[in-house]
Amino acid sequence: MLRDITIGQYYQAKSPIHALDPRVKLVGTMVFLISLFIGRNVIMYAVATAFLAAVIKVSKVPFKFMVRGLKSIVFIAVFSAVFNLFLTEGTPIVQFGIFKLTWEGIEMAAFMVIRLIYLIIGSSLMTLTTTPNDLTDGLEKGLGFLNKIKVPVHEIAMMMSIALRFIPILIEETDKIMKAQIARGADFEHGNIIQRAKAMIPILVPLFVSAFRRANELATAMEARCYHGGEGRTKMRPLRYKAKDVKAYLILAAYLVLMIAIKMLRNGALV
Amino acid sequence: MSIILDKVNYVYEIGSGFEKHALKDVSCVIEKGEFIGLIGHTGSGKSTLIQHLNGIIKATSGNIFFDGEYIYDKDYDMRKLRNKVGLVFQYPEHQLFETDIFKDVCFGPRNQGLPEKEVQLRAFQALRLVGLEENLYYQSPFDLSGGQKRRAAIAGVLAMKPDYLILDEPTAGLDPKGRDEILGHIRKLHDETGIAVILVSHSMEDVARYVDRIMVMNDGELIFDDKPRNVFAHYRELESVGLAAPDVTYIMNDLKRAGFAVDTDAITVEEARDNILKMLNGKG
Structure with missing residues (x-):
């Protein structure tokens, strides 16, 4: 009954993602999360989806593991979707008392839910492919500069x-x-x-x-x-960076640049 | 009055990729008043099996009947089953939560909805049955020794007056004295109240001297189910599944092979001693 919690669970497999330096995966997760918040644009989300799908494919972690992690956010997702649907200002479609369903609300709710799901999938992908030990090693090394200011x-x-x-x-x-x-x-x-x-x-x-x-x-x-x-x-x-880690950083940079470019080109537009 | 298991199967984590077939077609009958030892090494499925007996785990396939009733029937009252089949988990002292022992033992009977007088009476009886001294009844669990805590936890289940008492590794982590005390009390309890007892253990030695019937599990299967003597006769097979017969069995078999007319049936040191003495006197 309590075994469904997947946060912090590791999935043993031999994949290029598993073999990456944990710092790359930490930075990668951060980059992915940031990219989700840059803008609300269908093309950007299509790119993010493709990127996520590619990483999942390469990681060899069965997709159902990601889905299991989603169970825990069903409530929050539904909750925020309902709020966004009915409490967003804009062109009304249907009105019930003080609640009105608007186009902007639907758009907002859809992006919110997708964002939440991708957030969870993105971060569980990191924990599924990184042992807790590696993860903290990565954190320790990655944040080592903070030692200088007595952290x-x-x-x-x-x-x-x-x-x-x-x-x-x-x-x-x-x-x-x-x-x-x-x-x-x-x-x-x-x-x-x-x-x-x-x-x-x-x-x-x-x-x-x-x-x-x-x-x-x-x-x-x-x-x-x-x-x-x-x-x-x-x-x-x-921990030492190897060639594949540098490659992974380059891919991440390319992804982020692409996302920002789309954002600049299609600023404000939905598609 | 019995528990009947008919081809019970259980698979852990179905559909996750980590599936584990923990029970494979286990069938057996447990009668009222029996004293059974359930033996198998770690991961053989013994703990999984006993959790089926009070319905905490539901079999993936197969049927279980309790006193002639099918326990997976929609309108079957699982609470009734749990009142009749008391299950004491491994390290039961870890479940104590009340401020004193007596209150903790009251938890079970109170959940049964008994009147307060009856609850307290049963708690008293149960604590007495496990042989705890009265000055400990109102102590915090933290002030008791490991063995005492364990007996208090066992009393917590006994107070529900089950017809069947299942104990999962009741001697784990106890010193020889604590072990003998617990097992001795359980045997006495069985003899005095007629309660059926299933003792789960990975040690033949522990179980041999107390039980009337031994069930041996290996890799999810029930491979032996017989009187201790008959099971120990298969000591070679027991070894091949990572278990061992009591030391006495080996000694008696070695003696016999060396040409002494001893009886290889002996399962306790006392029996073996008497048997060897008899043989020597017979000769002399």
Whole structure:
């Protein structure tokens, strides 16, 4: 029941995307997200769709994995679509009381929903093709310059990787505790909202206790291995850019330039 | 009065590319009052199997009947089934959530909708059955030892007065003393109340001396289902699936091969001792 959450999940495969330096993938995701927000133009979205489709194809991650990640945003997507549909000023088509359906609203809602879906697919593509370890390595190295202004980059990266690592563990734990309480006759599905909130206590308390226990054990284990943070720490496999990473950067730059060019040429037009 | 499994199959994560056939055509009958050991190494499907018995997992295909009723019928009351089949998960002490042990044990019977007096009576009885001392009843779970916490958690399920008690690795992570205490209490519980017990374990040694029937799982299949002696007679096959018979079985078989007239049926150290002594005295 809780296994459907795909955020932060890694899909094992041998593909050019998997083999890229995590920094490239981080920058790539950023570029893609930014490109979605540059403008509202059908041609731009067609280009973005083609780009995304190509990357998915190359990454060898089955498309249904992306779709699974979308389940979690169905509510937000519907919510924002409805708001945009009825609360955007413009040429009305139908009017119900204070709510009116406008052409601008339809346009806005369509772009919003597509944008949201692409946001999720784009970022889950990164996590699906990058192990959490690589991801934080990439972040640490990529943001290393912040060290100069006393930002503890290594510590933040370490916290992130631990947090990511614990997501599946805690999900599994929740699943187990839920089953155990169901076996003792707990009921999470019936009753009003207060009763249901109360019914969560037998899950939340053991979950917190176990999270603290695990954190404690992990801290002890790290201490026992003389962990002392980022200062003077070396890596077994330091990140280094290779030829394919440079190529990937060039493709990304080309994509971004193309998107900006379309934006400039078709400024304000829908198509 | 029994649980009947008819060709039960279960597949994890259907349609995800990571499919795992966890149960393959498992059929068996579990009668009231039995004491069964369910054995298999990690990943053999034992935990999946027991979660079918109280309906927490629904079989991908196959039928399960409880006391003559089909449990996947639309109008079958799963809560009734869960009241009758008590399931104690691995590391059950991790599910304790109340401020004291007694309140926690009350959780199950209270969910059954019993009157408050009855709830408390049952909690008392259950705590006594698992042999916890009374001065611990009102302690926080944090103040108890691992073995005590585990017994309290088992009491939490017992308080629901199930007809069948299923324990998943009840001795995992306990020292030999804690292990013997728990298993001893479970055996006593079975003898005194007539409750059916299914003990899940990967250790033959643990289970051999307590149970009347052993079911062996390997790779999702039920490969043996018989009296302990008969199962241990297949000790070579057990080894080939990564399990082992109790040490005693090996010793007795070696002795026999060396020409001593011992009985290879012995499954506990005591039985083996008596048998060897008898043989020696017979000779002398």
